[in-house]
Ligand SMILES: O=C(O)c1ccc[n+]([C@@H]2O[C@H](COP(=O)([O-])O)[C@@H](O)[C@H]2O)c1
């Protein structure tokens with residue numbers, strides 16, 4: 001099924017999103033109040049259990065099927081010398097994912113997630129955003145659609161990416177969405193030196209001058225400043241919302257992918273948890289701008305959905321306590337005074 005056949009249907013899907021199941025949420029809240037612990041003493045684990053109940057529509061949510069999806073794309077702006085690695089690494093890492101040898105393979109196995117890898121026209125990099133739009137309208141729609149189509153039925157979706165150069169379009173998306181310039185949103189990505197950081201800032205500033213006035217809606221912003229794997233992540237996250245599948249967001253690029261959508265429709269983050277705050281300098285600022293509190297701070301800066309896979313263990317713990325703890329009545333523990 002074509003989920004986003006045209007730009008208008010993408011924008012309509014964004015501006016009319018489903019809400020969580022209020023009945024399941026109320027039932028889960030009632031159960032939480034009866035579990036053998038002082039109210040609120042499991043902190044954010046309690047919030048996570050309620051969040052999962054609301055989106056799954058079940059008072060006692062489950063975590064049997066966890067899907068990690070990694071989108072890969074290449075970027076014309078990489079020609080500006082903005083990454084510490086050559087663009088060939090994107091396709092080489094996709095092969096590594098296929099052979100099970102990347103960090104996300106190990107972390108998916110460790111957290112019990114299935115892994116889908118979705119390469120997007122790797123042999124055809126996007127346009128260099130300093131001089132032209134990243135994608136045509138048809139290319140951006142195809143990427144959004146590829147993202148949406150990759151979402152299987154799951155209890156939880158982990159969204160990650162791989163794309164040499166993609167912290168540059170990610171920084172441009174953040175600046176366009178939340179204001180500021182290259183210097184506010186550019187970091188070292190894969191580990192570029194000071195001269196490279198200066199080139200990245202200049203590239204972001206040039207892209208903003210070139211496209212800023214034309215970024216009139218989230219689709220245009222993604223099309224002009226984004227990339228294929230970036231649009232695919234946005235499409236997957238919006239498709240998950242329509243299927244009421246809760247999402248664990250990964251690092252800086254994953255969060256930047258939805259920045260223009262969140263500005264237009266702040267409720268988009270309602271079905272999303274921020275898994276972690278990455279070591280990419282602007283990720284913390286981006287999470288604050290989107291009103292998200294990360295679950296973990298482990299100084300990761302890998303991408304691939306690695307932080308999201310780690311945070312699955314926290315969601316598992318939240319659901320285990322919610323499902324397995326005895327109530328005050330069952331355990332014959334005295335109620336609070
Ligand atoms: O997830 C993050 O926050 C993150 C931070 C820095 C780098 N990365 C990964 O590194 C690549 C982008 O870095 P760069 O320097 O090529 O723009 C891309 O494949 C990302 O998955 C990811």
Ligand SMILES: Cc1cc2nc[nH]c2cc1C
Nearest residue numbers: 085089162190302303304
């Ligand atoms: C080796 C390598 C692995 C990655 N995984 C995500 N981004 C990456 C960038 C590089 C360079």
